[in-house]
Amino acid sequence: VNQDQTNLRIPGPTPLPDEVREAGARQMINHRGPEFAALLERITSGVQPWFGTSRDVVLLSAAGTGGLEAAIVNTLSPGDRALAVTIGAFGDRFASIAATYGARVDRFEVEWGLAADPDAVREALRAGPPDAWRAVLLTHNETSTGVANDIAALSRAIHETAPDALVIVDGISAVGAVPFSMDEWGVDVLVSGSQKAWMAAPGMSLVSLSDRAWLATERALMPRFYLDLARHRADAAEGQTPWTPSVAVMYQLDAGLTLMEREGREAVFARHIACAEAARAGLAEAGLDLLAEQTHASRTVTAAWLPAGTDPKAFSAALRSRGVVVAGGQGKLKGRILRIGHLGWVTVEDVEMAVAAIAEVSRSGSATSVAAGA
Amino acid sequence: VNQDQTNLRIPGPTPLPDEVREAGARQMINHRGPEFAALLERITSGVQPWFGTSRDVVLLSAAGTGGLEAAIVNTLSPGDRALAVTIGAFGDRFASIAATYGARVDRFEVEWGLAADPDAVREALRAGPPDAWRAVLLTHNETSTGVANDIAALSRAIHETAPDALVIVDGISAVGAVPFSMDEWGVDVLVSGSQKAWMAAPGMSLVSLSDRAWLATERALMPRFYLDLARHRADAAEGQTPWTPSVAVMYQLDAGLTLMEREGREAVFARHIACAEAARAGLAEAGLDLLAEQTHASRTVTAAWLPAGTDPKAFSAALRSRGVVVAGGQGKLKGRILRIGHLGWVTVEDVEMAVAAIAEVSRSGSATSVAAGA
Numbered sequence: 035v036n037q038d039q040t041n042l043r044i045p046g047p048t049p050l051p052d053e054v055r056e057a058g059a060r061q062m063i064n065h066r067g068p069e070f071a072a073l074l075e076r077i078t079s080g081v082q083p084w085f086g087t088s089r090d091v092v093l094l095s096a097a098g099t100g101g102l103e104a105a106i107v108n109t110l111s112p113g114d115r116a117l118a119v120t121i122g123a124f125g126d127r128f129a130s131i132a133a134t135y136g137a138r139v140d141r142f143e144v145e146w147g148l149a150a151d152p153d154a155v156r157e158a159l160r161a162g163p164p165d166a167w168r169a170v171l172l173t174h175n176e177t178s179t180g181v182a183n184d185i186a187a188l189s190r191a192i193h194e195t196a197p198d199a200l201v202i203v204d205g206i207s208a209v210g211a212v213p214f215s216m217d218e219w220g221v222d223v224l225v226s227g228s229q230k231a232w233m234a235a236p237g238m239s240l241v242s243l244s245d246r247a248w249l250a251t252e253r254a255l256m257p258r259f260y261l262d263l264a265r266h267r268a269d270a271a272e273g274q275t276p277w278t279p280s281v282a283v284m285y286q287l288d289a290g291l292t293l294m295e296r297e298g299r300e301a302v303f304a305r306h307i308a309c310a311e312a313a314r315a316g317l318a319e320a321g322l323d324l325l326a327e328q329t330h331a332s333r334t335v336t337a338a339w340l341p342a343g344t345d346p347k348a349f350s351a352a353l354r355s356r357g358v359v360v361a362g363g364q365g366k367l368k369g370r371i372l373r374i375g376h377l378g379w380v381t382v383e384d385v386e387m388a389v390a391a392i393a394e395v396s397r398s399g400s401a402t403s404v405a406a407g408a
Numbered sequence: 409v410n411q412d413q414t415n416l417r418i419p420g421p422t423p424l425p426d427e428v429r430e431a432g433a434r435q436m437i438n439h440r441g442p443e444f445a446a447l448l449e450r451i452t453s454g455v456q457p458w459f460g461t462s463r464d465v466v467l468l469s470a471a472g473t474g475g476l477e478a479a480i481v482n483t484l485s486p487g488d489r490a491l492a493v494t495i496g497a498f499g500d501r502f503a504s505i506a507a508t509y510g511a512r513v514d515r516f517e518v519e520w521g522l523a524a525d526p527d528a529v530r531e532a533l534r535a536g537p538p539d540a541w542r543a544v545l546l547t548h549n550e551t552s553t554g555v556a557n558d559i560a561a562l563s564r565a566i567h568e569t570a571p572d573a574l575v576i577v578d579g580i581s582a583v584g585a586v587p588f589s590m591d592e593w594g595v596d597v598l599v600s601g602s603q604k605a606w607m608a609a610p611g612m613s614l615v616s617l618s619d620r621a622w623l624a625t626e627r628a629l630m631p632r633f634y635l636d637l638a639r640h641r642a643d644a645a646e647g648q649t650p651w652t653p654s655v656a657v658m659y660q661l662d663a664g665l666t667l668m669e670r671e672g673r674e675a676v677f678a679r680h681i682a683c684a685e686a687a688r689a690g691l692a693e694a695g696l697d698l699l700a701e702q703t704h705a706s707r708t709v710t711a712a713w714l715p716a717g718t719d720p721k722a723f724s725a726a727l728r729s730r731g732v733v734v735a736g737g738q739g740k741l742k743g744r745i746l747r748i749g750h751l752g753w754v755t756v757e758d759v760e761m762a763v764a765a766i767a768e769v770s771r772s773g774s775a776t777s778v779a780a781g782a
Contacts, residue, residue, distance in 0.1 A: 039435060047436040047655060058656050059433035061413060062421040062609065064733045095471050095611055099651040100634040134633045229652060235436065237469055237611045237654030257631065259508045260474040277473040278603060280611030281421060282432050282656060359438045 043388045044361040045177045045207055045335040047229035047236050048378030050286065054233050057289035058282050065281060071273025073284055078270065080291040083299065084231075085205075085224055086215035087242050092266045094239040095280040098206040098227030101239025103131050104261040105202050105223045106169075109247055111255035112136030114168040117158060117199070119150045119188070123178035123364040128171045128204055135256045137169075146179050146367065147337075149330035152191035159195040167199035175208035178364045180337035180373060181326045182208065186219045193220050200247055206230055206239075208334045210294065211306045211377045222247040231302075231334070233293065233378040234286035238279075290378075306333045309376035309385045316389030317374075320396055325371055334377035337363075340370060341396055349401035356391040417762045418735040419551045419581055419709040421603035421610050422752030424660065428607050431663035432656050439655060445647025447658055452644065454665040457673065458605075459579075459598055460589035461616050466640045468613040469654040472580040472601030475613025477505050478635040479576050479597045480543075483621055485629035486510030488542040491532060491573070493524045493562070497552035497739040502545045502578055509630045511543075520553050520741065523704035526565035533569040541573035549582035552738045554711040554747060555700045556582065560593045567594050574621055580604055580613075582708045584668065585680045585751045596621040605676075605708070607667065607752040608660035612653075664752075680707045683750035683759045690763030691748075694770055699745055708751035711737075714744060715770055723775035730765040 042049045050058070063069045078091040085091060094101055106128075110116065116137045118129030121144040133139045142158045144150050150172070159167060170192045175182045189201045200222040205214060209224065210231025216224050222244040229236035241263060243251070251264050265276045294302055313336040314324060325337035340346060346362055346369040353360060363371040372392070376385050395401055416423045424432070437443045452465045459465060468475055480502075484490065490511045492503030495518040507513045516532045518524050524546070533541060544566045549556045563575045574596040579588060583598065584605025590598050596618040603610035615637060617625070625638050639650045668676055687710040688698060699711035714720060720736055720743045727734060737745040746766070750759050769775055 040437075042436060042438065044438050044440075046652065047439065050436055055433045055435060057433075059429045059431075061429060062416060062424055062603075063414075064416065064418050064735070065421065065610070066418075066735070067733065095469075096474070096634060097469050097651040097653070100470070103634045131633045135631045227652070229436075235654065235656035236439070236652040237657060257509045259505045260470060260477045261634070277471040278420065278601070278610040279471070280609065280654060280657065282609035282660070283611060283654065286656070359441065361438070361440070 041358045041388050043374045045375030051379045054286045054289045057285040060285050077287050084210045085242050087217050089242050092241045092263050096239050098239050101225040101241050105225050106132050107135055107256040107258040108263040109250040109254050110137050115166045116169040118171040122146050122176035125173045147325045148327050149181050149183050152187040156191045156195045164196045167196040169200045169202050172203045174203050174205040175332050177207040180332040180335045181330050182332045189219045212333050228283055228287050231377050233290035235283050237283040308382050309380050312382045312385040313374050313376050320393035335375050337371050337373045343402045345401050352395040352401050358388045358391040415732045415762055417748045419749030425753045428660045428663045431659040434659050451661050458584045459616050461591050463616050465616045466637050470613050472613050475599040475615050479599050480506050481509055481630040481632040482637040483624040483628050484511050489540045490543040492545040496520050496550035499547045521699045522701050523555050523557050526561040530565045530569045538570045541570040543574045543576050546577045548577050548579040549706050551581040554706040554709045555704050556706045563593045586707050602661050605751050607664035609657050611657040682756050683754050686756045686759040687748050687750050694767035709749050711745050711747045717776045719775050726769040726775050732762045732765040
């Protein structure tokens with residue numbers, strides 16, 4: 035981040051590198067023409083190595099939540115039994131989507147700040163009974179708590195226990211920034227979003243399906259039209275999308291992928307590890323307690339408890355006056371925590387700057403509410 | 409359009425004026441912060457006069473088709489009876505969306521190239537019986553044929569005949585470029601899209617509901633989550649959207665609206681009339697037969713039959729080599745017509761340039777297929 039601009043440290047949208055920003059200013063093209071077909075092909079094939087898949091990647095003109103809805107309604111039927119493993123607000127949202135469309139959802143709820151234990155998930159599936167499950171919904175990186183689930187281990191546990199269940203993963207806030215091996219891990223549906231690791235503006239969702247998930251789309255009876263994945267796949271074979279796509283966001287995705295490829299996968303992953311370590315170390319040093327169990331701390335977002343007696347709005351305003359924007363808590367954590375995003379276009383220096391500002395505000399006591407006293 | 413760039417004459421996405429393009433390159437902001445709240449408020453209140461409504465305008469991060477789906481699933485329940493008045497491919501799509509979600513849809517089909525006759529719609533509703541109808545789906549401007557329906561007259565006919573039916577209008581490809589009086593005409597749901605008259609990139613849909621349509625959302629049982637309008641309206645009251653919105657497209661919408669306001673509504677409408685007249689006159693002069701009945705010719709898109717024996721791909725390639733991109737036919741008109749878009753950022757000169765190129769290619773005979781002979 036340049037010194038002269040806001041240090042936007044929320045877990046998406048992430049700041050945009052200059053090349054990505056500028057791509058957003060390109061003139062429109064015919065979305066039924068040859069330039070568009072080439073653009074679509076570059077993005078979908080460019081995303082594959084980061085997803086760890088050789089399967090098609092479908093681009094939807096929708097936020098990540100639309101991608102999650104697509105993952106559900108294209109693969110399930112009303113009445114289908116699904117286990118929603120939820121470790122935070124986004125896991126809860128995923129469960130709500132499935133329930134909204136008539137799935138019979140059992141929520142496996144984990145205390146916020148912890149990751150899901152594969153053995154405990156196995157137990158929950160056994161109670162099912164195991165062959166009744168049609169899907170298990172997992173959150174790869176829970177943005178509301180800064181906790182990363184071990185998808186490889188969870189997927190293995192699910193396949194071993196409930197072989198007919200599709201493993202459907204919300205990978206929105208980390209895929210691209212951390213290693214992911216969709217095919218190798220047996221993940222059936224993976225969803226990501228343009229405004230996260232891909233360093234582009236929000237507005238597009240990326241979805242990939244395993245062969246058996248594509249088969250499931252042929253039987254799935256939940257209604258869908260705008261988010262119909264099979265229709266998107268069929269049109270992509272002709273270099274098109276069924277509806278007018280978010281062309282400008284695609285320009286930015288293309289530019290972001292080019293930068294990611296230039297940096298190299300290992301370097302991107304290492305940079306995110308370094309940023310996450312800087313966030314955790316800096317917040318701890320500033321005297322803030324971290325929310326996540328540290329063995330499963332996210333590499334893309336770190337949450338910390340606000341000091342006792344903090345007025346969250348005053349805290350946020352004091353940070354803002356220092357050029358730093360962080361995220362607050364969601365759901366039951368609203369007003370109680372702060373969250374630093376460190377994914378996409380981010381350096382260790384950006385994180386250190388943000389953490390230094392947090393330490394300063396925290397020590398100054400300027401954001402302590404009167405009610406809490408001194 | 410500048411001389412040095414492609415004359416993109418498809419009915420959306422339309423070319424972007426420089427100010428709009430450049431707005432797409434702005435840095436990201438926190439979509440839960442004060443700058444975003446101000447941006448959202450500017451757009452929604454800016455759109456109201458063009459919709460002709462004093463009601464809330466909801467922004468969805470989705471293409472126009474997503475907006476149409478939102479119009480259906482938020483106001484209807486499975487089994488509800490709907491009359492889909494379809495005069496082309498987009499009317500057919502609207503009917504399909506309603507049927508996909510379980511509405512009992514009767515299609516009132518009008519020959520492609522003609523507009524819907526209010527008296528004939530009245531007859532169809534009477535056969536219903538009239539009080540069985542829950543909704544009538546209308547296309548304001550049928551992009552596939554270049555025909556504009558008389559929404560004021562159709563809405564009046566519907567309210568008089570089937571008073572319980574919501575009047576749901578696909579206004580995607582003309583609202584903003586032609587006068588529209590949603591409140592005065594009794595339109596219950598109106599949908600538009602960012603990439604049309606608003607001169608922005610695709611990716612956002614604009615939806616407004618009458619008071620009785622908002623009431624209908626409380627009873628409507630079709631499932632929705634990503635496209636839940638009530639949730640969007642509730643969050644908009646806090647200056648937010650429920651899911652991460654297409655921030656860059658919103659920057660562009662804001663910039664486009666500013667340009668439209670600066671030009672003035674009457675001037676914008678007059679410019680579109682002049683462009684449409686130039687398109688029709690030029691194509692007729694070039695010897696091409698127009699598709700639409702001229703009493704209901706669209707002001708934003710003009711369709712013409714390709715000369716007998718034309719190879720549509722060769723025709724399109726020949727135009728492209730002259731710097732002009734037009735659209736082809738959809739559905740049953742594929743390969744048989746061409747369509748010129750003249751909405752959003754367009755001048756009479758742009759249209760004349762495009763029409764001159766069409767005349768040249770047409771007269772040269774270079775795009776006549778061998779099979780058709782000479």
